[in-house]
Amino acid sequence: MPGKSQIADRIAARGASKAAALAAVDAVLDEITSALAAGERVTLTGFGTFEAAGRAARTGRNPRTGEALEVAATTVARFHPGATLRARVAAGPGAPLGAVADLGSLQGLAAAEQTPVAAPTEKVRAKPAAKVTATASATAKAKAKAEAKKAAVKKRADDAKRADAKKRAAKKAEAKKAESSKADAKKKAAKKSAGKGRTKKK
Structure with missing residues (x-):
């Protein structure tokens, strides 16, 4: 290979x-x-x-x-x-x-x-220098673009995680509220039952 x-x-x-x-x-x-x-x-x-x-x-x-x-x-x-x-x-x-x-x-x-x-003259040196600068600039732009792309992808992933966490927290809160409501209803029913018992004894 x-x-x-x-x-x-x-x-x-x-x-x-x-x-x-x-x-x-x-x-x-x-x-x-x-x-x-x-x-x-x-x-x-x-x-x-x-x-x-x-x-x-x-x-x-x-x-x-x-x-x-x-x-x-x-x-x-x-x-x-x-x-x-x-x-x-x-x-x-x-x-x-x-x-x-x-x-x-x-x-x-x-x-x-x-x-x-051999060292080139000033006139000859100017051309390659400009070419190298342009290449370096293009490479820097490409890197910046790639980094911006990665950052955007990471942000989307983080936003999705945060949204999922919020949904899970909201579901837990709803479940807790429902359990609390059930418990209150049971207490009220128990109080009513106790009140009826006392009335009958009198």
């Missing part, structure tokens, strides 16, 4: 360096994860579609004890395979894969880690 490291090894075997292959895999997974956290839909033509979907609060059961459990509302990641992926999986192993296309761009992902680069 291949994991991230094994996938990077397989890409490296097709012509890229291990560092570049691993950086490429990490970059793709990071972008998909960030997009889903921000509530976006990611479509890779032929491969499939990743999307974030809301799951409503529900009552589940403990598989060991059978006890009812309240499961809070949450957001989950879903994947829908594309036609090309389905056909390829159904056909089974195919011909060996060829060399990695556009190897230069793959190597560039890990270039900063492998070889020192």
Whole structure:
């Protein structure tokens, strides 16, 4: 069962360096994860579609004890395979894969880690700095959006718990009131009965 490291090894075997292959895999997974956290839909033509979907609060059961459990509302990641992926999986192993296309761009992902680069001029430096700032800003926005989403889900779950607690308290109060009314009625009946007994004796 291949994991991230094994996938990077397989890409490296097709012509890229291990560092570049691993950086490429990490970059793709990071972008998909960030997009889903921000509530976006990611479509890779032929491969499939990743999307974030809301799951409503529900009552589940403990598989060991059978006890009812309240499961809070949450957001989950879903994947829908594309036609090309389905056909390829159904056909089974195919011909060996060829060399990695556009190897230069793959190597560039890990270039900063492998070889020192001369300091750029002020003019050249300005462009990447702006790009990094924009990326950081987008990541911060995505995180803030995800946190706001989590907070909203938690608030809904807390509100539902509080509402249930109020209902239970109201039911208990009603039951107590009913019991008190019954007890009062019994006392009154007992007093009446005692009064009648005394009248008869006279």
